[in-house]
Amino acid sequence: MYINNVATSKTRVYISESFSIKFDVQGVSIPWFEFPFSNESLTENMIQFVKGSTLMSAIKNVYVTLNGQKIVATLNEETGKYEASITAPAASSWSQADHVYKAVIHAEDAAGNVTEMNSDDATYGPQLKIRVLEKTAPTAVINSPTQDALLGENTQTVKFTLKDAGGSGLNMDTVVLKVDNTKITSGITYTDGDDGSKVGTYSAKSLTDGTHTVTVDVTDNDGNAATTATITFMISTAAPTLTVTTPANNLITNSTKVTVAGTAKPGTSMVTVASVKINGVAATVNSDGNFSYEQTLTEGVNTITIIATDSLGKNTSITRTVTLDTKKPVISDVVASATTVAVGGTLKITFKVTDPA
Numbered sequence: 001m002y003i004n005n006v007a008t009s010k011t012r013v014y015i016s017e018s019f020s021i022k023f024d025v026q027g028v029s030i031p032w033f034e035f036p037f038s039n040e041s042l043t044e045n046m047i048q049f050v051k052g053s054t055l056m057s058a059i060k061n062v063y064v065t066l067n068g069q070k071i072v073a074t075l076n077e078e079t080g081k082y083e084a085s086i087t088a089p090a091a092s093s094w095s096q097a098d099h100v101y102k103a104v105i106h107a108e109d110a111a112g113n114v115t116e117m118n119s120d121d122a123t124y125g126p127q128l129k130i131r132v133l134e135k136t137a138p139t140a141v142i143n144s145p146t147q148d149a150l151l152g153e154n155t156q157t158v159k160f161t162l163k164d165a166g167g168s169g170l171n172m173d174t175v176v177l178k179v180d181n182t183k184i185t186s187g188i189t190y191t192d193g194d195d196g197s198k199v200g201t202y203s204a205k206s207l208t209d210g211t212h213t214v215t216v217d218v219t220d221n222d223g224n225a226a227t228t229a230t231i232t233f234m235i236s237t238a239a240p241t242l243t244v245t246t247p248a249n250n251l252i253t254n255s256t257k258v259t260v261a262g263t264a265k266p267g268t269s270m271v272t273v274a275s276v277k278i279n280g281v282a283a284t285v286n287s288d289g290n291f292s293y294e295q296t297l298t299e300g301v302n303t304i305t306i307i308a309t310d311s312l313g314k315n316t317s318i319t320r321t322v323t324l325d326t327k328k329p330v331i332s333d334v335v336a337s338a339t340t341v342a343v344g345g346t347l348k349i350t351f352k353v354t355d356p357a
């Protein structure tokens with residue numbers, strides 16, 4: 001017997017109860033009447049009428065399993081469909097096979113026949129694959145260079161640490177490292193850090209003097225994006241400019257002191273001149289970079305080395321050679337051709353002059 005339409009006073013009735021039932025059979029409405037059911041008249045312990053079902057199809061046990069949960073399904077009398085309200089698992093499904101939790105529907109009838117449908121079902125399987133997303137964003141931290149660092153080399157190692165929380169894990173395909181707003185597409189290497197973190201290393205080369213910016217972005221496997229990590233740092237490689245105005249190179253003097261003077265200026269605006277040393281002794285440098293120093297000379301050839309060094313240790317040197325000669329020429333071997341000579345006559349005086357070293 002096929003039930004086209006049915007209304008009962010109870011959705012589920014047990015054989016020990018009396019109840020009323022009204023239904024039509026193949027479009028012919030039948031009035032209410034009483035069923036004094038007894039154990040002898042029914043073999044099942046429960047009967048349930050569902051529009052569109054056959055009279056004897058008594059479904060008694062319907063539930064859904066998902067990630068270890070068992071959720072009993074209830075019949076919606078309006079729709080005639082079972083409903084299982086499921087609380088999503090607390091963890092992301094990313095680590096599961098195919099990145100989804102797979103639900104299984106179990107249905108058992110009164111006779112003990114069991115049907116299970118899982119996500120392999122050709123028609124309904126896709127409806128039973130449940131992608132669960134976690135909501136905790138990963139973190140990105142740039143370890144080096146450090147914020148506002150002032151660096152003296154034009155190659156710098158960029159090191160950054162990426163870490164996810166929430167369970168889905170880092171999606172390494174989403175990592176975007178930018179140096180001065182240019183995406184780095186090769187040369188990044190990764191090692192495993194603590195607690196599932198990844199440590200990225202990249203060698204940034206040919207950095208010009210000035211300010212540079214590094215950013216790192218990453219997203220986890222569930223689409224949560226880290227707050228962009230950003231640092232700025234400065235490169236200053238240009239050595240100081242050094243001018244020595246005095247002494248002239250190869251000066252020969254009989255003064256035991258010589259003034260060493262000139263100007264030293266930083267190679268970039270990011271650094272200052274830290275020192276000007278003359279043969280290792282610091283000279284006073286004024287705010288304009290001018291310096292003046294009295295260098296004591298020793299007899300003979302003096303090498304004077306002037307070194308200007310900036311705050312990063314970059315230096316420029318100039319060498320001057322100055323000869324101190326305090327020894328007077330020596331005259332000897334004086335011979336006059338005649339020491340008595342007539343007026344208007346000639347004589348010759350010969351002699352030797354030497355300049356002692």
Ligand SMILES: [Ca+2]
Pocket residue numbers: 134135136137138164165166167168169220224
């Ligand atoms: Ca996460």
